[in-house]
Amino acid sequence: MDCSIEDTPLNIDLNVNPSHRIDEYPKTELRGDFGDEGKPTGRQEEILTIWCSLSKQPDLLITELNRMSSENKQLTELLAIVGENYSAMRSQLAKLKQSNSESELSSPRKRKPRGDDYFHVTGRYGNTDNCCSDEGSSKRAKEAKANVSTIYLRADPSDKSLVVKDGYQWRKYGQKVTRDNPSPRAYYKCSYAPTCPVKKKVQRSVEDPSILVASYEGEHNHNNSSPAQGSFGLSQVLVPGSNSLPYCPTIGLDLVETGLRSCAKTSVAEVKVPSLQQILVEQMASTLTRNSSFTAELAAVISSKILDYDLAEK
DNA sequence: CGTTTTTGACCCGCGC
DNA sequence: GCGCGGGTCAAAAACG
Numbered sequence A: 001m002d003c004s005i006e007d008t009p010l011n012i013d014l015n016v017n018p019s020h021r022i023d024e025y026p027k028t029e030l031r032g033d034f035g036d037e038g039k040p041t042g043r044q045e046e047i048l049t050i051w052c053s054l055s056k057q058p059d060l061l062i063t064e065l066n067r068m069s070s071e072n073k074q075l076t077e078l079l080a081i082v083g084e085n086y087s088a089m090r091s092q093l094a095k096l097k098q099s100n101s102e103s104e105l106s107s108p109r110k111r112k113p114r115g116d117d118y119f120h121v122t123g124r125y126g127n128t129d130n131c132c133s134d135e136g137s138s139k140r141a142k143e144a145k146a147n148v149s150t151i152y153l154r155a156d157p158s159d160k161s162l163v164v165k166d167g168y169q170w171r172k173y174g175q176k177v178t179r180d181n182p183s184p185r186a187y188y189k190c191s192y193a194p195t196c197p198v199k200k201k202v203q204r205s206v207e208d209p210s211i212l213v214a215s216y217e218g219e220h221n222h223n224n225s226s227p228a229q230g231s232f233g234l235s236q237v238l239v240p241g242s243n244s245l246p247y248c249p250t251i252g253l254d255l256v257e258t259g260l261r262s263c264a265k266t267s268v269a270e271v272k273v274p275s276l277q278q279i280l281v282e283q284m285a286s287t288l289t290r291n292s293s294f295t296a297e298l299a300a301v302i303s304s305k306i307l308d309y310d311l312a313e314k
Numbered sequence B: 001c002g003t004t005t006t007t008g009a010c011c012c013g014c015g016c
Numbered sequence C: 001g002c003g004c005g006g007g008t009c010a011a012a013a014a015c016g
Helices: A041-056 A058-106 A117-122 A138-145 A254-265 A276-290 A292-313
Strands: A149-154 A170-177 A184-190 A199-204 A211-217
Touching: none
Parallel strands: none
Antiparallel strands: A149 A211, A170 A184, A184 A199, A199 A211
């Protein structure tokens, strides 16, 4: 096999170093069917091609490795800065929330909302009708006993369905448009067992329509219908629960904290959580490495640069 | 044909 | 007592 590389229309700028731009080099092409998992020959050929190029130029390999190492360092520093900015923004948000809640307490509400204190604590993405309840009401005391819990799920905003796949079987018995949220609220009952008292309310967040807010009420009185682990989706974290609510997902950036706080509030066992940066890096790495097109294009860019060095030296 | 979803009507608690 | 708004019911429609 020879180590020739053909031209390809692919053109991805992967160079984060502004002084070292890829488009300074001639566009090259890669033969193959990227992303087609049924035909692995294309990608394998690219890897072989790159390996052939690199093996011919050990010095070049070292140079390239050094450059990538420095870029990696830069990226790490950038990530640290982003993390610091995030922390600063979060503390500012906390201050804002605190001042907002103080002003809400000082101004009387027109109508006493239903719900319990739980929502007040965890309800950043909850509805306003579920927050700021008064103490002392017998109904609310009953609700507090009823094991109410809220989860937040990332959902496709274009998908209008209010379906939360949590592994249990639900029967929808109502849907309502509430006053303070344009998106409808769906009411579900657990249909796995006829006598199961668990109810679920699902509604999109007012602030972010891509967030589904699901409120669970009650406790399943039947054996778990073996909810599939991870059925909440990729970005959700399975949390061992002590009650009927098996999942306490942590989604997105600020939702991580909110989700976990809600877990703690519902007496769910304490959970070790990786740092935000770690989560971000892992998710990015996972997404990129699973994308065969990306890896193929990455290989294409690297090989084109190597070839260019080769030509320049000659 | 059984199950699930839709949707308008009704019920009930709360604030005024 | 009345009106508002959330929650539930139940008949009809849709679905598999």
